[in-house]
Amino acid sequence: MAEFWSIYMLPGIIILAQILAIVVPLLLCVAMLTYAERKIMAAMQLRMGPNVVGPFGLLQAFADGAKLFFKETILPTSSNKIIFLIAPMLTFFLSMVAWAVIPFDEGMVVSDINVGILYLFAISSLGVYGIVMAGWASNSKYPFLSALRSAAQMVSYEVSIGFVIITVLLCVGSLNVSDVVQAQADGVWFFIPLFPMFIIFFISALAETNRHPFDLPEAEAELVAGYQVEYSSMTFALFFLGEYANMILMSALTAILFLGGWLPPFDIAPFNWIPGPIWFFLKIAFLLFVFVWVRATLPRYRYDQLMRLGWKVFLPFSLFWVALTAGVLVAFDMVPNS
C-alpha cells in the first residue's frame, strides 16, 4: 500500500497541483485579457470602455462570466446534440493542454518532452476541429459557412507556420521547447536574424486564432457570429475562453521562438534581477497588445485576399527562407549539434 502511495498517488497529486497552478492563473489571464482588450480598444477609439463594475471596471469580466454561467444552455432541436456539446469542450480543452510544454523559466515546465515544438504545432493544428464540429453540428447556414471558411483558412496558414517553425528548429538543433530558449541565450534572439519569419509567424498566428484582420469565420457583418450563432450560456463561454487562451498560447509561442522566452533582453545587472517568468509574461503581454492593436486598426481581409496571402506570398517566401537558412548554416559551418 505504501508503495502504491509513493509510486502512483504522490506523483499524481504533484502533477495535478502543477496543472492547477497553470490553468487557474491562465483563466484569470483570459478574464483580464478580455477586459484589457475592451479598454485598449476603447482608448484607441476615444471611448471609456468598461468602468462600472469594480474599480476601473476591473471586475467586468467576472460579471460577464457570472451572467453567462446563470443563463440557459439552449440546444437547437435540429442540431446534432452530442457533437454540438463536444465542440466547445474540445476548443477549451485544446487551448489548455498545449500549456503542458510551455517553459516559464529554466526547468519550470510541467512536461519537458523531446518533441515539445511538434506537440505545440500538433495541438494548434487540432484547433480547427472545435469550429468545424460546431459549424456542422449546429445544422444552420451561417455556422456551416463559418466552419468551411475556418477549415480552409487554418489549413492554409498552418503550412507557413510549419515552415517558420522549421527555420527556427534549424537554428536550434532540437525539438525541445526549453532548448529553443537556451539557444537564444548565447547568441541573439531569433527575431533579429529571422526577422521576416517573425513577421510571417505573427501574421499566421493571427489567422490561426481567427483574429482580426482574419476573423472571417466569425465575421459579424456577413455571418452574424459564424460558428457561435447557435451557442448560448456556458457552451458559448467555453468557445470564448478557448479562443482567448489560444491567443495567449500563440503569443507565448511567438515569445519562445523569437523573443527569447524567459530570458532578459541583456544579461546584465538591473535586467537579470527580474525573474524569468516576469520577462516571459511581459513579452506575452506585449504581443497580446499588438493583437488588440491590429484589431483596432485594420479592416477585415476579403476571403480571396486571405487565401492569396497564405498560399502565394507566405508559403513561397517561407519555403525560400528555409532553404536560405539551411544554406547559410551549412556554408558558414554553424549547424548546431552536428
Added chain:
Amino acid sequence: MIIQGLTFYVFATIAVAAGVMVVSARNPVHSVLFLILTFFTTAALFILIGAEFLAMVLVVVYVGAVAVLFMFVVMMLDINFVEMREGFLQYMPIGVLVGIILLVELLMVLGTASMSPEVLATGTEPIPDLTQRQNTAAIGDVIYTKYIYLFQAAGMILLTAMVGAIVLTLRQRPGVRKQNIGKQVSRRREDSVELKKVQPGQGI
C-alpha cells in the same frame, strides 16, 4: 509497468472500437470523427513505444491536415442514408475479400516474426538506444542518407498527384473579374484622376 500496460489496453481498445465505428457509423461525418479518434489513439500508442516523433507527425499530418480536408468534403456531401445502405450486399464480397487479404498479410508478418525470430534481426539499420539518440534524430540519420532516393521518389509521386488533381479540377471561366494586385499597385494618379475646369452653367 502496470500503468503502462493499463494505458496500452485502454488506448488499444479505444483504437479498435473507434475503427469499428468508422465502418459501422451511419452518418459519414461521425465516421470521419471516429477516424480522427483512431488516429489520435494510434498516436498515443506510438508514444507508449517511445516513438514520439512518429506520434506527433501522425497527429500533425493526418489529424491536423488530411482529416480536416476529408471532413471538409464529407460535410458538404448531400447523402441519402437509405440509398447508401442499399448497395451493402452488392459490395460486401469485395469488402470481405480485401479484409481477408489484409488479415492474411498481418498474420504472415506476425507468423514469421514469432516462428523465426532471426527474420527480425535482418533489419540492416540498427535502431539506436533511446538514451543515445533521440528518435527524431535517428529517423533523420537514415531517411536523408540511406533512403534518400526512396524518400525523394515518394515526394515526387505526391507532387505528381497534386499537379494531376489541380489539372483535372482547374477550369478557366471567361468573364470572371479577378483582382490583379500588381495592376492595382502600379496605378498612378495621372492615369486615373483628371482635373477639369468646369464652366458655370455648362457642365462637361
